[in-house]
Amino acid sequence: MDKPVNIVVGSQIWVGDIDSVWIDGLVLNINGEDAEIQTSDGRQVVVKMSNLYPRDAEAPATGIDDMTRMSYLNEPGLLHNLAIRYAINEIYTYTGNILIAINPFQSISSLYDAHVMEKYKGAPIGELKPHVFAIADVAYRAMINYGKSNSILVSGESGAGKTETTKMLMCYLAFLGGHAASEGRTVEQQVLESNPVLEAFGNAKTVRNNNSSRFGKFVEIQFDKKGRISGAAIRTYLLERSRVCQISDLERNYHCFYLLCAAPPQERERYKLGNPKSFHYLNQSNCYELAGVNDAHDYLATKRAMDIVGIGEQEQDAIFRVVAAILHLGNIEFAKGEESDSSFVKDEESKFHLHMTAELLMCDPNALEDALCKRMMVTPEEVIKRSLDPHGATVSRDGLAKTIYSRLFDWLVDKINVSIGQDPCSKYLIGVLDIYGFESFQTNSFEQFCINYTNEKLQQHFNQHVFKMEQEEYVKEEIDWSYIEFVDNQDVLDLIEKVQLFFLTLLLKSKDAFTTLRILLLSSYLIA
Structure with missing residues (x-):
């Protein structure tokens, strides 16, 4: 400053x-x-x-x-x-070739229509008013004129509007490198049409944002030598698995759970959903319904989006069977067994949910109960089963729910990528990265550490290119300028990376905030 x-x-x-x-x-x-x-x-x-x-x-x-x-x-x-x-x-403002966007929290359709796209096509940056289309146009022109692949980083706090900005970037790139409507359903259409599916299974309501992306997304849009879109791929990172089992007050679980609970009666009966508000994984916060959001309508819209991206009726049924199974799994409770450190399914209601989970997942209920109440350890000589107490069985239950949901999400992304079609012979690509903003909750888990560490790395990349390298160039060219002070977060990264194995190993083993604080202080001492 x-x-x-x-x-x-x-x-x-x-x-x-x-x-x-x-x-x-x-x-x-x-x-x-x-x-x-x-x-x-x-x-x-x-x-x-x-x-x-x-x-x-x-x-x-x-x-x-x-x-x-x-x-x-x-x-x-x-x-x-x-x-x-x-x-x-005026929600857009430049800082050189960086665009700052401020979320208007309302739809401004006239700002993104075809007429506006045509205006920014080929216009040098700065000639027209600041706009997200201008950034996409610069990336596309650099690719065409200099044969240079590019990536656009969309960063900011949760609720800043990163996901919507990503959609606008992709719409404009589709406008520049898209195919004629007569050529049928195109790659760029499929990429855009995949958004509702990814949002249904990867977005949730948080305190600050009713449609917050709880995963990182890198969209690779591939182009041929003529600058036309030839393929695409969606890479996802850091799905917030803990949200499946634990949600803070005034937040919600992933949208898909509420969409399924608002499905037509015959479908809810097929999955034995009964009273949706009775499910443990949904009733942990004082927020079930959202004002202005129609979950029943969004359920049908999500199924239509699945049709468009090539997920058939049988696969849709299998997907929602898994979603329903996770809800039933969360309602299985455990009681202390006769032996020390042992447990069993608590009561008839829990047994009902156990059998429904097994039926929906097409597995044996006895094997499922055994897997939840016992831990298996494999040694070179034998396989040892150890009984778990009720708390251990509950942790095992939640771990299974998180793993199943994570695998389901990965399968959906793979399915969408197959439907879109990647071009292994593409000449160039433009990537768009939409990732979590910095997070600080009342209770922060290892996921928040990973998210914030990722953002610190991105901030350092920004510092390196915008401040450090630019000012080094000024020194080399002996330009008379006033040095720009900035907050360098390299010390934060050094705290983690210079004692990486030691620090991360201890952090993974730590069970409370006090232990983590001690690790941080010790790490700071070692770096110094």
Whole structure:
């Protein structure tokens, strides 16, 4: 951030504010390290000079569409510029060749129609207003003109609008490299049509977002030498498996569970779903229904999307049998057995859910009960079965549910990829990465560690290319410029990576926050 070395009496400045975070003001007097400030809301305050940042009084009232052209690149100035642009429905702003998007939380269809796509086709970046289409166009032109494959990284906090932005990028790339409608159902159509299926099984309501992606997605759009889309592949990462069994208050499990529970009565009867709110995996939070969301309608829409991507009726039945089986599995409870550290299925209701799970998964109920209540250990000489107490059996039950769901999701992705069709002879590709934002919950699991570590790596990639490499180039060319200060997160990565095996091994074994804290402190000491 810009340092306040050029601040004098009469300067327009930004100063920290408890209510507004930053507020503008005027310097009335300077006394050593202290400054007397008249704020825009009529207050007079005395603050340290080091807490002041210069404000551009001549900036246009409608903001600046490329923030590299701002007179002062400091945090309050950037935030103010974004805020005044957002107020006039300008949700996109450039910072050089980086696009900042602010979620409008409403549909703005006129911003993405065919007419707008045609305007941005071939237009140099910066010639038109900032737009997500301009970023996609730059990637496509670089591929065509220089034979260079590209990837577009969509990052931000949960609920920022990453998934919708990814859809817009793919729509525009399909517009540029797509085929004529007369050629039948095309690759680009299949990629776009796969979104409802992936969202049904990979998205869930969180506190901040009613349709939050709980997995990372990298879409490879493959092109031939003429720049036409020839194939595509969807790679997925870090599915949040723990959500299947454990959800926080005001959140929901994956959409597909609620869609199936809102299916027509004859289908719910086939899977013996009864009262959906009685299922343990769904009733852990005070949120079952969502305002403005019709799960029954979305169930039928998801089945239609499955038809489109080549998942037939029998396979759809098998998919929803697995989803229903997971719900029944979650209602199996265990009681303490006669022997120490042993357990058995608790009561008749639990036995009913056990038999329904076995029937839906087409396995033997006795074998399923044995697998849940006992742990198998394989040695070079023999196979040993060890009984589990009720808590251990419950952990085993939840582990099975998470594994089944994860395998189902992977199967769906593979099925979609087969339906879309990859081109092994493609000349170029443009990748679009849509991944979790940083997460910090009341209870954070190892999944949050992996998600946040991934985001720290992406942030370092950003720092490396936008700050470090650029400024190294300025030094080489002896350009007179003011060094841009930025927060370098390399120390965070060093904390994890320089003692990787030791740190990760202990973290996997740790069972509480106190143990994890001790590991972090010890790791910090080792790095130092």
